[in-house]
Amino acid sequence: MTTRATSSSAVATELNHRARAEGTARPLAGGVFNALGVVTGALPGGVYTVIGDDMELRCQRAASCLLRPEVGDTVLVCGPDAQRLYLTAVAEQANARESRIDVSGDLTLTSTHGSVAVESETALHLRGKQSLDIGTSELKVDASAADFRVGRLTYQGDEMEATVLNIRVIGRLYEAVMDRLVHLSRTAFRMTEGVDQVRAGRIDYQAEETVRVHAKDTLVTATRLAKVDARQIHMG
Numbered sequence: 001m002t003t004r005a006t007s008s009s010a011v012a013t014e015l016n017h018r019a020r021a022e023g024t025a026r027p028l029a030g031g032v033f034n035a036l037g038v039v040t041g042a043l044p045g046g047v048y049t050v051i052g053d054d055m056e057l058r059c060q061r062a063a064s065c066l067l068r069p070e071v072g073d074t075v076l077v078c079g080p081d082a083q084r085l086y087l088t089a090v091a092e093q094a095n096a097r098e099s100r101i102d103v104s105g106d107l108t109l110t111s112t113h114g115s116v117a118v119e120s121e122t123a124l125h126l127r128g129k130q131s132l133d134i135g136t137s138e139l140k141v142d143a144s145a146a147d148f149r150v151g152r153l154t155y156q157g158d159e160m161e162a163t164v165l166n167i168r169v170i171g172r173l174y175e176a177v178m179d180r181l182v183h184l185s186r187t188a189f190r191m192t193e194g195v196d197q198v199r200a201g202r203i204d205y206q207a208e209e210t211v212r213v214h215a216k217d218t219l220v221t222a223t224r225l226a227k228v229d230a231r232q233i234h235m236g
Contacts, residue, residue, distance in 0.1 A: 033085060035077040039069045046104070048087050050077055059085035068100045 037052025046061040048069055059077050061069065065088055069075055072094030079085035093099065109116055118124065126132060205211065220226065 033077070033079045033082055035085075036091065037075060037077060039071050039073045039075055039087075041071060042069070048075075050075060050087065052077065057082075057085055059087045062086040062088045065089055066101045066103065068102050070094060070098075 035052040037050040039048055040051050041049040048059055050057045057077055067090045069090050073090050074092040075087050076089045076091055077085050078088050
């Protein structure tokens with residue numbers, strides 16, 4: 001009866017041959033274990049299986065090994081004996097185009113006397129499944145274009161100043177509550193399809209040339225006094 005080898009078996013065989021050529025697993029003086037092998041699998045709890053010198057080793061990923069090992073990577077395995085082995089470093093990646101640094105708990109990058117820079121030739125992604133907090137005394141953003149999609153935005157501050165060439169605001173409801181509102185423009189145009197109402201204690205309109213009020217029906221009423229003063233008054 002002939003048995004056909006599966007693809008996984010072929011991969012394991014290939015990794016085994018690579019492990020033979022790349023390193024050996026042997027105890028050193030005092031029982032210290034040192035091996036260079038190829039990762040064949042990842043188990044729960046940060047345990048990895050490594051083939052080195054015809055031996056399958058099970059080792060715990062060391063805390064100092066921040067680069068996550070992947071299947072096919074050549075790694076260094078060390079330990080006080082064969083029962084207590086640690087994957088201490090990734091010597092060579094099978095796919096150097098993709099690297100991932102991960103830890104099981106919180107991670108903090110700190111520079112005590114200098115700055116920290118993160119650079120990318122293509123794109124830089126910051127993702128937080130719960131939140132993203134930025135705390136600094138001064139925030140600078142320089143970009144040729146920006147696109148924000150926010151479900152709800154709340155801004156609180158002492159002062160805001162914006163200098164732009166064009167502003168376009170499109171929405172369903174616009175409300176502004178101010179103690180004082182000042183509007184300066186060369187030309188102002190406003191068009192309302194429905195009702196335009198103004199409620200104020202005093203209203204003062206002044207024009208240098210002409211004031212025109214026109215409607216199908218015009219009503220001007222006053223409780224105490226209605227006054228029209230001009231050099232000429234034309235009615236009718």
